[in-house]
Amino acid sequence: MELIQKKFKNINLQDYFFNSLLKDYQEFAHWFARKAEDNAYVFEDDRGNINGFLYLKIENEVITDVMPHLPAKRRIKVGTMKINARGTKMGERFLKKIFDHASHNGVDEIYVTVFPHHDVLIGLFQKYGFSRVAEKISENGVELVLLKELHKLQDDLVKSYPMVNNMNVKRHLLSLKPEWHTRLLPDSILKNENARIIEDVSHTNSIHKVYLSAMQGLENLKRGDILLIYRTSDGLGPAHYRSVATSIGVIEEYRSIHSFATRDEFMTYCRPYSVFSDAELNQFWARKKYPHVFRFTYNTALKRRVTRGEMIEQFGLDPNNYWGFMALTQNQFDSIVRAGQIDEGIIIN
Incomplete structure (x- = not known):
């Protein structure tokens, strides 16, 4: 099972893997269709079933759809990240890919929005130095905004990673x-x-x-x-x-x-x-x-x-x-x- 890049239009939205995302986000199918020519990372097993999905986006503007607003900075937004962990360190692999992108693109921060009930995913981000800085309120409910400042040491070497x-x-x-x-x-x-x-x-x-x-x-x-x-x-x-x-x-x-x-x-x-x-x-x-x-x-x-x-x-x-x-x-x-x-x-x- 390899981590590969694919255009959205070549990824099967009907895969059972996406059911929870379609349930959490009313607009997910329309958003997915709009991203047809964009790339995402996917993990697929030998039968073509998806076990992991990651979409990253570089942003430079003020983030106004969260409270409090985030000032303009060069950031990577983790647009979507979902994993089915089955023995491999897939979550770490995705985090490493996120950090690799951040270093390569010279960004100042990384942020992600996640619903509070995804406690395992929240714990994974917090382990590597993400902290809660805001909330995003939409028709889908209230999401937490987790952010990591790069080029800044924290009180623990794992939280500081990759610094x-x-x-x-x-x-x-x-x-x-x-x-x-x-x-x-x-x-x-x-x-x-x-x-x-x-x-x-x-x-x-x-x-x-x-x-x-x-x-x-x-x-x-x-x-x-x-x-x-x-x-x-x-x-x-x-x-x-x-x-x-x-x-x-x-x-x-x-x-x-x-x-x-x-x-x-x-x-x-x-x-x-x-x-x-x-x-x-x-x-x-x-x-x-x-x-x-x-x-x-x-x-x-x-x-x-x-x-x-x-x-x-x-x-x-x-x-x-x-x-x-x-x-x-x-x-x-x-x-x-x-x-x-x-x-x-x-x-x-």
Whole structure:
């Protein structure tokens, strides 16, 4: 099941999926018809049934159909978002797509209107920093207006997502082998890799990631630490040119594998966001070969990959250090980020 873009005119409004929207909004069918040439994101199963729908719109004007009115700003309106969650992190996948659009289009805010009875959806938006700022009253009833200001840190790293707090934190380079890198961070896939090998499963849908490793030093990770993800060489050329920095994440939590009381507790923690299969996780639990377990948010991919050679020759990284897990100075990190051409405003200094 893939997230794809389709024109409204090619989306089946008669699908059972839309029944609740047709019930909530009297004008939904007419609105849908007017959007015939516009694009929306949909999740479809193998039989063509819709399991998720997302429509985004960029606005610049004063929002007058809510109380109080919202002043003119460049915003993304989540015009419609509905999901049927069946085991995958579809809600997170949609939120990530919304944030990707916001970064790409340089907007200041994102907002959505939602009826109070959709408590699960409201909770999802609030988890990622949306707060209630107004109400929309129409023939359909009263909707809550939830808004998130971008380029502004909140009191929690998940609520601040995708912003990265680069003040008074530690920064680390973390290396991943190509096979794990592609499975864990699909948006950072390199041009010479085959996107078809990426399965549409929980860990690739999600904002959050869980990884296990035996590298020394990982036990010192703290919540809020920044990770610069480094994909090691694919063996098709010298590491000097083939090993590259690709992504930025933020540590949510570190756990020793020995801190889990039971296998079931370990599996429950790792399974939703891990690249590893149940068989691999069972083996890791039995052997305790990879004692470091950590969860992090996947905040952004570098638009331009920065090579090992550049990091050594231009930004002062020591080629003799152990590049599996290595501390970075703020100057080194900032220089690599600039060279990586990430969207302006993601990193808050």
